[in-house]
Amino acid sequence: MTPKPATERIRKSPEQVRAAVHQAVIDLLCDPEGEDLNIPAIAQRAGVNHTSVYRRWGSLDALLADMVTTRLERDSPLNDTGSLRGDLLAWAEASVASIRTPEGRALVRAVILSMPNSAQAQDERAQHFLRRMHSIEQIRQRATARGENPPPVEQILDQLIAPFYLRALFGIAPPTTGYPELLVDRLLGSESGGSAVDGSTTNY
Amino acid sequence: MTPKPATERIRKSPEQVRAAVHQAVIDLLCDPEGEDLNIPAIAQRAGVNHTSVYRRWGSLDALLADMVTTRLERDSPLNDTGSLRGDLLAWAEASVASIRTPEGRALVRAVILSMPNSAQAQDERAQHFLRRMHSIEQIRQRATARGENPPPVEQILDQLIAPFYLRALFGIAPPTTGYPELLVDRLLGSESGGSAVDGSTTNY
Numbered sequence: 001m002t003p004k005p006a007t008e009r010i011r012k013s014p015e016q017v018r019a020a021v022h023q024a025v026i027d028l029l030c031d032p033e034g035e036d037l038n039i040p041a042i043a044q045r046a047g048v049n050h051t052s053v054y055r056r057w058g059s060l061d062a063l064l065a066d067m068v069t070t071r072l073e074r075d076s077p078l079n080d081t082g083s084l085r086g087d088l089l090a091w092a093e094a095s096v097a098s099i100r101t102p103e104g105r106a107l108v109r110a111v112i113l114s115m116p117n118s119a120q121a122q123d124e125r126a127q128h129f130l131r132r133m134h135s136i137e138q139i140r141q142r143a144t145a146r147g148e149n150p151p152p153v154e155q156i157l158d159q160l161i162a163p164f165y166l167r168a169l170f171g172i173a174p175p176t177t178g179y180p181e182l183l184v185d186r187l188l189g190s191e192s193g194g195s196a197v198d199g200s201t202t203n204y
Numbered sequence: 205m206t207p208k209p210a211t212e213r214i215r216k217s218p219e220q221v222r223a224a225v226h227q228a229v230i231d232l233l234c235d236p237e238g239e240d241l242n243i244p245a246i247a248q249r250a251g252v253n254h255t256s257v258y259r260r261w262g263s264l265d266a267l268l269a270d271m272v273t274t275r276l277e278r279d280s281p282l283n284d285t286g287s288l289r290g291d292l293l294a295w296a297e298a299s300v301a302s303i304r305t306p307e308g309r310a311l312v313r314a315v316i317l318s319m320p321n322s323a324q325a326q327d328e329r330a331q332h333f334l335r336r337m338h339s340i341e342q343i344r345q346r347a348t349a350r351g352e353n354p355p356p357v358e359q360i361l362d363q364l365i366a367p368f369y370l371r372a373l374f375g376i377a378p379p380t381t382g383y384p385e386l387l388v389d390r391l392l393g394s395e396s397g398g399s400a401v402d403g404s405t406t407n408y
Contacts, residue, residue: 112316112373162366169316183362
């Protein structure tokens with residue numbers, strides 16, 4: 001975990017550089033002393049020259065976005081369980097398992113840190129979000145192909161994804177048992193049991 | 205918005221320094237060019253000496269936490285509307301109005317940036333979270349005093365607060381009409397309409 005002295009640095013392949021730099025970001029985000037996340041600190045931790053980090057990624061935002069996208073794609077559970085409920089539950093269980101680890105919480109924090117500030121960057125944010133939604137979209141498409149009626153993406157966002165993000169960010173542990181089931185059943189229950197909810201919402 | 209040259213700096217009262225520094229954080233978070241948020245940049249933007257920022261707050265985390273707490277307390281809607289639903293709706297409407305502004309989204313981002321990384325800092329995170337929950341707790345207490353049966357705090361967190369945070373962070377605009385009502389009715393509907401939901405969740 002200690003940075004390698006320059007004399008120990010050996011030539012790395014581009015993919016080794018990428019993996020080392022990504023891991024350095026996660027390590028720094030998990031480090032209790034690591035207050036400032038910047039490219040020189042990341043390069044030092046990864047044992048690479050900071051000029052090659054600038055040349056490859058251009059900015060910290062771009063590096064974080066690349067790291068987050070790579071990790072999320074690697075971690076996305078995409079097995080077909082045979083039902084919408086089963087697929088959503090598998091997604092939720094993987095998410096709960098992830099945010100129970102410091103690395104998983106660091107990844108969520110990196111997602112937020114990689115969001116550009118500017119109004120002009122709205123498109124980049126939307127792109128990032130769509131990548132994150134990729135596995136959810138696959139789950140929805142499989143459900144539709146089975147003849148199931150999946151909830152709209154925005155409802156899945158509000159009722160399933162948002163609670164995981166918020167808990168990861170604030171470090172609020174989810175209930176130890178039944179939490180994935182609770183969220184998925186709320187999501188699907190409020191969908192299938194729509195008439196009861198509609199009856200109480202005539203004030204719209 | 206341009207930083208004042210040192211020659212223009214005049215002596216500020218402690219409260220003026222605090223307000224100027226807080227505003228500088230918001231301005232930098234809203235600035236499309238403002239990639240690095242650090243104490244020297246904040247001090248320059250606020251027109252104060254960076255040593256007084258270090259002396260007063262000690263660290264960027266502490267400064268962000270102080271700024272966020274101050275703003276959230278100022279912005280919390282605490283009017284008693286006479287019902288749980290009305291109070292939650294007022295809270296949700298204020299939150300939606302806030303995240304429609306760049307400053308509101310910057311504030312949410314600052315909340316996340318001010319979260320300490322370390323496992324040892326769990327208490328600080330919990331404290332921060334409890335402050336954020338203060339207005340929600342007041343709403344719950346008023347409801348209980350009226351004889352209403354408010355949902356548990358964690359359910360309000362998952363179903364009402366989390367969607368606002370996630371949308372603010374990703375810049376996903378909420379639906380233009382009826383969104384506060386939709387979330388509040390989902391929250392209270394799944395509470396009062398519990399039997400329908402329970403019927404579909406026997407697999408727990």
